[in-house]
Amino acid sequence: MGEQSKVKFPQEVIDEYAALGIDLPALFSAGHLGTRMGVQILEASAERVVGTMPVEGNTQPYGLLHGGASAVLAETLGSVGSMLHGGISKIAVGVDLNCTHHRGVRSGLVTGVATPVHRGRSTATYEIVITDEEGKRVCTARLTCLLREAEAPKG
Secondary structure (H helix, E strand, C coil): CCCCCCCCCCHHHHHHHHCCCCCHHHHCCCHHHHHHHCCEEEEECCCCEEEEEECCCCECCCCCECHHHHHHHHHHHHHHHHHHHHCCCEEEEEEEEEEEECCCCCCCEEEEEEEEEEECCCEEEEEEEEECCCCCEEEEEEEEEEEEECCCCCC
């Protein structure tokens, strides 16, 4: 459950980061929390980020997908989109997350798709739609990230 697949980026973006010594696909894994929850990022660009997460292991006491798990998936996908929008000179920090849970899910895999609502110089906002395996909407989320100047590498 914890193994990460390689994230798909446009080659020119990979090359831009690689020139600075940054392994972009490794950087944009779902992190330790996402790894524990089985989050897999399948596609990533500033225009669209797609990821999945298993329901199993991410449920609340009634056996339904935990709302906090949906929030983790949503924030992960929206943050990746925000970081790609900000580029190599910025880091994205989540400042607002809103999730509306529409239906319960007891098994299978959920898929989240993050698309931009606003991409500015200092903030980026993404809508994240999470669906079940039948394509039914489980959760709609909105994430706003502050885009801060990245610190220069020490060396």
